[in-house]
Amino acid sequence: MSRPISAPRGIRDLLPEDGPAWSRVEGIARDLSARYAFDRIETPLFERIELFSRGLGESSDAVEKEMFRVSGAAGSEEERAEWALRPEPTAGIVRAYLEHGMHVRPGPQRLWMIGPMFRYDRPQAGRFRQFVQWDVEVIGDPGPMVDAEIIELGHRFYAEAGVGEVVAYLNSIGDATCRPGYRDALVDYFAAHEDRLTDDSRRRLRVNPLRVLDDKDLDPELAAGAPRSLDHLCDACRAHFAAVQALLDDLGVRYEIDHRLVRGLDYYTRTTFEFYVAGRRGQQQALGGGGRYDGLVELLGGPDTPGIGFGIGIDRTVLAAAEQGVAAAADAPLLVVVGADPDALSPRLKVAAALRGAGLRVRVDGSERKLGKQLESAAKLGARYAILVDPQLSLERVILRDLKASEQREIALDEVAASVR
Ligand code: HAM
Numbered sequence: 001m002s003r004p005i006s007a008p009r010g011i012r013d014l015l016p017e018d019g020p021a022w023s024r025v026e027g028i029a030r031d032l033s034a035r036y037a038f039d040r041i042e043t044p045l046f047e048r049i050e051l052f053s054r055g056l057g058e059s060s061d062a063v064e065k066e067m068f069r070v071s072g073a074a075g076s077e078e079e080r081a082e083w084a085l086r087p088e089p090t091a092g093i094v095r096a097y098l099e100h101g102m103h104v105r106p107g108p109q110r111l112w113m114i115g116p117m118f119r120y121d122r123p124q125a126g127r128f129r130q131f132v133q134w135d136v137e138v139i140g141d142p143g144p145m146v147d148a149e150i151i152e153l154g155h156r157f158y159a160e161a162g163v164g165e166v167v168a169y170l171n172s173i174g175d176a177t178c179r180p181g182y183r184d185a186l187v188d189y190f191a192a193h194e195d196r197l198t199d200d201s202r203r204r205l206r207v208n209p210l211r212v213l214d215d216k217d218l219d220p221e222l223a224a225g226a227p228r229s230l231d232h233l234c235d236a237c238r239a240h241f242a243a244v245q246a247l248l249d250d251l252g253v254r255y256e257i258d259h260r261l262v263r264g265l266d267y268y269t270r271t272t273f274e275f276y277v278a279g280r281r282g283q284q285q286a287l288g289g290g291g292r293y294d295g296l297v298e299l300l301g302g303p304d305t306p307g308i309g310f311g312i313g314i315d316r317t318v319l320a321a322a323e324q325g326v327a328a329a330a331d332a333p334l335l336v337v338v339g340a341d342p343d344a345l346s347p348r349l350k351v352a353a354a355l356r357g358a359g360l361r362v363r364v365d366g367s368e369r370k371l372g373k374q375l376e377s378a379a380k381l382g383a384r385y386a387i388l389v390d391p392q393l394s395l396e397r398v399i400l401r402d403l404k405a406s407e408q409r410e411i412a413l414d415e416v417a418a419s420v421r
Pocket residue numbers: 087088089090119121126127128129130131132133135136137264286287288289290291292293308309310311312313314315316
């Protein structure tokens with residue numbers, strides 16, 4: 001026997017026992033996407049690397065450290081270096097938005113998708129190299145109402161998923177008018193305390209000073225004294241943020257201001273937010289996050305267009321719901337079609353097809369084993385009923401056996417559905 005092959009590190013197989021919990025949570029995301037009037041979009045799993053380096057920023061972790069490069073089977077070095085698995089969906093959605101001229105369609109575009117993302121990060125509890133995000137984006141709406149609408153949507157999702165109390169941490173990081181001033185203030189402050197910074201922060205200070213605030217090893221005292229973006233907002237950004245908060249207050253959505261919430265991707269402007277289970281703030285604990293990206297469409301070659309959205313981690317949501325003991329609804333009862341005649345497979349398959357056509361959940365036993373063995377297997381599979389195809393009867397009639405009660409009766413095939421529901 002040859003050596004079994006194991007999965008790459010940092011990925012997870014979704015096994016049959018995981019299916020119901022995933023389907024439940026994904027079902028809530030799909031349903032809410034419809035209720036909040038979002039339209040579905042799908043973009044490819046891989047894109048040109050340039051889309052990510054330009055869109056998310058060269059200095060973001062997703063681009064600098066975590067890119068999964070994809071190479072063609074053959075081709076020049078240059079061609080091989082061109083692609084990467086998507087670390088997040090927003091850049092690809094904006095690319096598609098521009099490529100398909102969606103900016104000339106009426107109204108803001110409200111788009112959603114669910115799919116796998118890839119980040120070549122160090123695997124840990126809650127941090128995977130392939131993970132699933134539910135993503136929503138509104139492109140072409142300057143807000144602030146839509147900011148509150150999106151955050152309320154996130155809250156509703158977690159409530160319906162049953163992950164316990166969730167807090168949205170909220171900040172505003174300004175725009176092209178006020179960010180440069182804030183950036184300078186941060187550089188002045190941290191440069192004066194450079195000896196207290198980690199190596200990583202010292203590097204961040206040069207390429208992207210806001211991200212020093214994101215350093216988990218930042219000296220807490222230093223962090224507490226750092227300039228706050230809310231104190232540096234221009235009038236327009238300040239008014240926008242005040243309106244977002246007032247709308248959230250009116251909606252009764254729970255949020256807390258977090259002055260260090262700058263987010264890890266460079267495209268953000270103004271409103272930024274992250275969702276956590278109350279009291280569970282930490283690395284790898286964010287259940288979701290997002291914000292406004294008013295410069296991204298233009299950065300990717302389009303007209304000046306505002307945007308906002310979030311990405312919610314489905315893996316982490318499923319784990320959090322499981323911790324709360326939320327159970328998925330049971331599947332529909334299982335029926336197994338068995339046959340007394342070991343040679344007659346066609347009648348079994350026909351009966352199974354008819355029952356499936358009537359909407360039932362059906363397996364069919366194609367073995368030549370004795371009837372008793374087939375019934376035993378059906379019970380082991382957890383089936384509630386067996387349908388016996390009896391060679392003495394026409395195919396319009398079958399025997400319905402209740403495997404729990406060990407009772408059976410002859411019944412018309414087209415009456416089975418009504419009697420087992
Ligand atoms: P993000 O904060 O990088 O944002 O990711 C969103 C969520 O995806 C995280 O809060 C987390 O739940 C989940 N997630 C991220 N990385 C991993 C991982 N390695 N393993 C498991 N789960 C993970 C974005 O991706 C932005 N595109 C969100 C957005 C949309 N902003 C505007 N529109």
